[in-house]
Amino acid sequence: MDDTESDRGEYGAGGELATAALERVTDPVVSVDDGTITYANAAAREGLDLPDDVGGSPASVLESWGTLEREITETAAGTDRIVELGDERYDARVHRGTDGATITFEPAGELPPLERDRWVKDRAINEAPVGVAITDPSMADNPLVYINEAFGEITGYDRETVVGKNCRFLQGPRTDPAAVDVMREAIADERPVTVELENYRQDGTRFWNEVTLAPVHDDHGEVTNFVGFQNDVTARKRAEIALQERTNELERLLERVEGLVQDVTGVVAGSTSRSTLEADVCERIAAESAYDGAWIGEHNPATNTLEVRASAGVAVEDVAMDADHPATRAIDGQAVRLGTVDGMEHAGFPLTHNDVEYGVLTVCAREENAVDEREEVVLSALARAVASGINARETSRILETDDVVVVECDVTDRAVAPVALSADAACTLEYNRSVHRLEGDTASLYTVTGASADELGAAASALDGVDVRPVVEREGREELLVELGTDEPGLVEWLSTRGAVTRSIRAVDGTARVRLELPQSANVRATVEALEKRHPGTDVVSFRQRERPDETRQEFAARLEADLTDRQLAALRRAYLGGYFEWPRPATGEELAQSMDISRPTFHEHLRTAEAKLCRALFEEPARDN
Template sequence: MGESEGEPGVDFELKERAMDKAPVGITISDPSREDNPMIYANEAFERLTGYPRTEVLGRNCRFLQGAASAPEAIRQMSEAIAADEETTAELVNYRANGEAFWNEVTIAPLRDEDGTVTHYVGFQNDVTARKEAEFEVIQRTEDLEHLVRRINGLMKDVTERLMQSTSTEEDLRKVTERIAAADPYVFAWFGEPDLLSETVVPSSWAGEGDSLEGIEVAITDDDPTARAFDTRSVQTAPVDGTVCSDSLPSARSLAAVPVTYRETVYGVLTVYSDTDDVFDERETVVLEALGRTIGTAINARESRRILTADNIVVLEFEVSDPALFVVDLSAREDCRLEYHGSIDPENDALSMFFSTDAPRTRLVDLAEEAAEVDRATVISGDDEANLVEFRMAETSVVAELAERGVITRSIVAADGRAHITLELPSAVDARTIATLLRDRYTGTELVASRTRDRPATTKQEFIAGVEAQLTDRQVTALQKAYLSGYYAPNRSTTGDELAESMGISRATFHQHLRAAEQKLMAEFFDART
């Protein structure tokens, strides 16, 4: 489809990478070919089904069906395809090893500029846990029949509201309204985590009670909502003494339900009743399933948004824990360290480059005592200004962030504190990254969080295009030459020094460097013609 005038384009390669890394299965089929075969399947589809791409491309997706696959769901999807319409169905599918699982399948037609359907995109999501929870409730003994009928109605209504809504905000508003209207509940609210203040803040509420505007629940509070967020499990308690008790005079008991999808906590749904004995084990099982249902719906919406997202998230942290090696070095040597980039070879350890005003010999000795550092090497400089390469251990948090697709934009350490700026692609959950740093370094504070647009072709994408043409040695030679000031007017390091740091001869170093320079210039000038 064409791009609107003035809007930045998103190239095919970027979209394909986004789809490959999406947490839900994504497939594309070609109806112009016989039997509408798949022509694309992402990594999540391989993990979900157990079939490698080489075995599924060129086949119709029906090979996942089996004896327990519902004919109604199969007919629903077939009719939607015949009518060129979008549809969502849930049915039993089978993995490559024969294991059955419940698959939530959404199929949508893709049209060209003339409105003609050229392909179909499919989203596959494993909802087995939710379905099993629903079946577990349905199959309870006779004394639970009333509960099952009531819960079935609630789950049905909530699911319908989730399917009919057009945004996450509308999702949550409709859910809280429906739950608050269901007997024996009297009030419900959904709270979202605020990363900066480390609180859970009400964003939607409904029922018999006052407004929750201005209320915040600190994540560290001894409050059932905070405990549900922290433990990712349903918490029940009397209302008296909780943060919202003054706003809910008729409520007597509550259940705080984490809304989750896999490792991500989207928030907490807190439900209230005007009696004391509602939230028993049977009720909390259902509420837990309801929390997963809402979390799955939010995740599915976010996953679809990834395909067209044109922005990135920027997070800034303050770290004072000496377990971060630059914090420890800046405090012990009373020095400043500033990050200048990193090298992450495919078959070698990550290396980080910092400039510093610390004396070189003592800094190297202290750095190699740190658990995060495997080796420290002075690349260039003197005792007043040095460029130091820190070869990181496998447990380095920077390496772990890189594996998650997070870009470390800057690290500045001084006086026993470090300011870290990270860039996250839209596919990476900011809450997960903040939790990772806080768990790793005690007292870590998130001091800024913002979203900014990214250009149609980002710096990282250009780099990726160049790196695809370079060998690991050529990338390392080029990065070390640049980071060490080799190209500066007043060259501060020599080819001999750089060759020694790589453990190769001077001639071999220059051979790698010249080859990398030639490919880089070719990429630059070819892109302009």
């Protein structure tokens, strides 16, 4: 019931006087209560064509009722607002009471400037994209007296449900009490504040609410209301929380793996044997609190199993290669393979170096500590470091072991420079030794028969990345000593990184017979498979084992080379292979010096020093520095 109806019905003569006054008002006045027209003055009955007997539904007689009903709902009790109806005749002013509303229809377009400003502000507040709520601190518990449409959209509550209540209904179990206290203190101090807190919608779903509260003062500086602005910042807040969680996880990961990386790197650098290296790596990983254990296995072709070479923290047995196991799936692949075995997560990391497979490192952890993507990167790098360390141990054993495997194979891939040159220049190339150039790269010395320097140079110029430099050409013997270099690592250099020593290469008519040696305990199969993969068409001619003598010619040469500088060794090798010690000499000291890009006196100084060291090595005299 509105104020007009109260005056008429409850106060007798006073109500009649009010009615009489309204009847003389020239603007149409209509009162509604609970969806029913309770009063219409004469101007309304005449100007709006309303019936004399009021009491009907406003929707049936007022064309603009849809707009008016919405605006009445949005108007706080005890307040009024201007409503533009889009009507040529009238706009409206809505006065909202506790039980109903009175609507005064005013001529359209004739609102005073102040009224127009007020209407614009009301419309802006109601249609603002952020939630707006107004409370009245003069009433008990500082209840809401107004909310705009966005407030309802954000929270799911409508005006009828929340007006008259304190806004704490938005709080719930996960609302931070500290943030609520900050708002309560700001209200008590009558000052603005902004907080972020978790609130609850009407359907119970949580959302992050950025709330800004500010006091509203009257002309005397007294606080009459508080206005609150709600902004749903759930997406941003969740992104911030996720970022912080990832940051915390990364910090924990880095803290954990930093020591692991350092320790494993130290093991790789300091171990004296492959078995020690593998055992120490497993022990260090198993000591990490996040992991339960680790083991290293290697494929045994004879039994077709993945044999356990070292383990720590877990009891494991050899695994059949055809078993569905993370380690067997990882041994031939580049990607990390994850899987559950006996209730424990296993992550497999291939131990591969320069295309040679040395087995697989498997890390075991409970499901809650399973290896994640960031750890995969770290552990994959550790596996590569371990494989590099194993390769270094295997390579060094070729000079220490008494038992070696000699492998002979025919290579026909034209990517091998001697193969292509022997076919294109119709000649024979025989490998002598590898040398280090002054430019820092590595080249190989070959003796060439059947082709001149010009013919060989023409054939080399037609090949990409191949460089041939003549050293000595023996006219009478139709022999040519050349220095052969390639942009990519050559066959000899590539084999050396896999623990193999190249003993000889003889290339004829597009086929190179290569003889190499590997320690008997090395993974000969993996090296040969890598060679066949790199150079398709490679045919293995023979495998044989032999025991090395107490000191081989190669070991004697290695002992001598260790006592020579690079320049001394280069001068001695060029002098010998160039026929400098023969008579008559096919090459002069000047020519050999030019092949090394040094002066003739410097060449002879290096040569004489090398000859002296050779004599000392031969006659077992103590080596002296020169």
